[in-house]
Amino acid sequence: MFAVVVLCLFWMVAGLLGASREKRLVTILTAVVTIVALHLILPETHGFRLATGGSAAPWLLLLGGAGLVALYRVGLGRMRKLAGAKAQAAAPKAGSSNTFSDIELERYARHIVLREIGGVGQKRLKMARILVIGAGGLGAPVLQYLAAAGVGTIGVIDDDTVENSNLQRQVIHTEDRIGMPKVHSASQVLLAQNPHITVLPYHRRFAADIAEKLVSDFDIVIDGCDNFETRYLVNETCARLGKPLVSGALSQWEGQVTVFDPKNGTPCYQCIFPQEPASGLAPSCAEAGVFASLPGVIGSMMAGEAMKLAMKTTPPLLGEMFIYDALYGETRKIKIKASQTCPICNDLTSSF
Numbered sequence: 001m002f003a004v005v006v007l008c009l010f011w012m013v014a015g016l017l018g019a020s021r022e023k024r025l026v027t028i029l030t031a032v033v034t035i036v037a038l039h040l041i042l043p044e045t046h047g048f049r050l051a052t053g054g055s056a057a058p059w060l061l062l063l064g065g066a067g068l069v070a071l072y073r074v075g076l077g078r079m080r081k082l083a084g085a086k087a088q089a090a091a092p093k094a095g096s097s098n099t100f101s102d103i104e105l106e107r108y109a110r111h112i113v114l115r116e117i118g119g120v121g122q123k124r125l126k127m128a129r130i131l132v133i134g135a136g137g138l139g140a141p142v143l144q145y146l147a148a149a150g151v152g153t154i155g156v157i158d159d160d161t162v163e164n165s166n167l168q169r170q171v172i173h174t175e176d177r178i179g180m181p182k183v184h185s186a187s188q189v190l191l192a193q194n195p196h197i198t199v200l201p202y203h204r205r206f207a208a209d210i211a212e213k214l215v216s217d218f219d220i221v222i223d224g225c226d227n228f229e230t231r232y233l234v235n236e237t238c239a240r241l242g243k244p245l246v247s248g249a250l251s252q253w254e255g256q257v258t259v260f261d262p263k264n265g266t267p268c269y270q271c272i273f274p275q276e277p278a279s280g281l282a283p284s285c286a287e288a289g290v291f292a293s294l295p296g297v298i299g300s301m302m303a304g305e306a307m308k309l310a311m312k313t314t315p316p317l318l319g320e321m322f323i324y325d326a327l328y329g330e331t332r333k334i335k336i337k338a339s340q341t342c343p344i345c346n347d348l349t350s351s352f
Contacts (some may be wrong), residue, residue: 029066036060086163098123104196108150121311122150128310128327130216131155133206133234135182137290138224138248140172141299142306147190147197151306154190157202158182169292206230211237220306222246223269224299228276235260235269239344244309245269246316248302253291253327255298258336259305262345266319267338271345293328 028339044054053351100108100122111117111125128151135158146154162173177185183201190199202214204308206225215237223234223245231247238245242263250255262268267334301322308316324331338345 028212059096076116107301121313124311126152129153129218130220132222134224135186137169137295138299141296142303145303155200156183161207239268246305248298256323257301266351270341271339307326
């Protein structure tokens with residue numbers, strides 16, 4: 001039919017001229033509807049009807065066929081969207097699945113071949129949720145090694161921003177991120193290092209109004225803060241909720257690390273340090289200074305203790321404190337015991 005040939009030619013020429021598919025379809029549909037309407041209005045002997053087939057029936061069939069095709073395409077599109085939405089909902093999020101992709105298996109191969117870790121230990125790391133208090137000197141190596149090792153969900157809370165004086169030891173931050181919140185600076189590095197994990201940054205101070213709610217959402221807490229007020233609050237919150245607490249501290253050339261877990265018979269932080277030292281006896285890093293690589297040594301050990309807790313395959317530093325002297329290259333380990341007069345542990349005895 002001549003009219004059909006004209007419409008086909010219009011489709012091709014309009015396409016070559018850059019007309020969109022939608023505009024061409026609307027134009028052709030309008031033309032066909034007009035032809036059908038004129039067939040229904042004009043007498044049978046009219047020249048227009050004779051030139052366009054003499055009857056409206058072929059055009060109605062064409063419209064019906066086009067309608068069926070359109071309905072089919074719409075239905076198919078909706079089914080695809082529905083299937084895609086279901087697949088997306090079912091797809092595991094980073095750090096939440098207990099299965100490994102081929103990329104992850106290759107990435108963690110050196111862990112998995114270790115007899116003490118294996119696939120079971122690595123899977124427990126992937127499912128672990130660890131909260132890090134502080135994204136500074138201790139937090140930097142802690143966060144980097146947790147991410148590299150494949151800890152599935154890492155929370156980090158800190159209200160500070162990156163400063164130039166941090167860069168001597170806080171290796172997770174860089175000069176171009178001076179002024180950026182430390183938690184966001186750290187989050188960028190961790191996700192660049194390992195996109196298969198989830199990082200939850202909290203740019204605020206760890207305070208009493210959020211302590212219990214925040215800690216309850218994690219399995220293990222790592223304390224890398226730099227003030228005693230926060231240390232005592234972290235300790236009390238973890239003890240009350242029965243969460244193991246990996247604690248580290250620095251002073252000039254010396255650092256220490258231990259695991260507090262009163263629920264499993266260890267002392268808590270307040271057992272060992274009953275009260276905050278007098279002013280001047282425990283100066284901050286800003287006041288007394290700190291050897292650049294010392295946070296890396298202690299922070300790496302803290303990350304290791306947290307991973308051992310998560311894997312449940314190797315013994316962590318429970319009831320022991322490791323002390324490292326970077327000036328003389330000496331280490332020692334001492335036993336620590338719960339205090340009979342500790343207000344935190346005594347209040348919790350009946351709960352465990």
